[in-house]
Amino acid sequence: MSLETVTEKIKQKIDMAPQISAKVKFDFSDDGLIFIDASDHSDIRISHDDEDADVTLKCSLDTFKGLMDGTKDPNICFMMGKLKVQGNMGLAMKLNAVLED
Secondary structure, X not given: OOHHHHHHHHHHHHHOOOOOOOEEEEEOHXXXXXXXXXXXXXXXXXXXXXXXXXXXXXXXXXXXXHHHHOOOOHHHHHHOOXXXXXXXXXXXXXXXXXXXX
């Protein structure tokens, strides 16, 4: 799954998640990153720019694909160090519900 494919899937899911009103960054290391500014839900901005976020989730693209399709449990990935969270942990928990299929 490419970064562009993941970006499109995230856009579809965030558009249906009015409870997320924050800046979120998904960092896939060498594979790139996705920044979402959903602080104004009427004007959600998604880019590949490295900007300050309320919460940053760091993992590989493969791990993230598993989180999105439900084949990987985010809690287990976090405990195993495959998923790192920086910033607002409560917001990270909300994102879990949004990203799952």
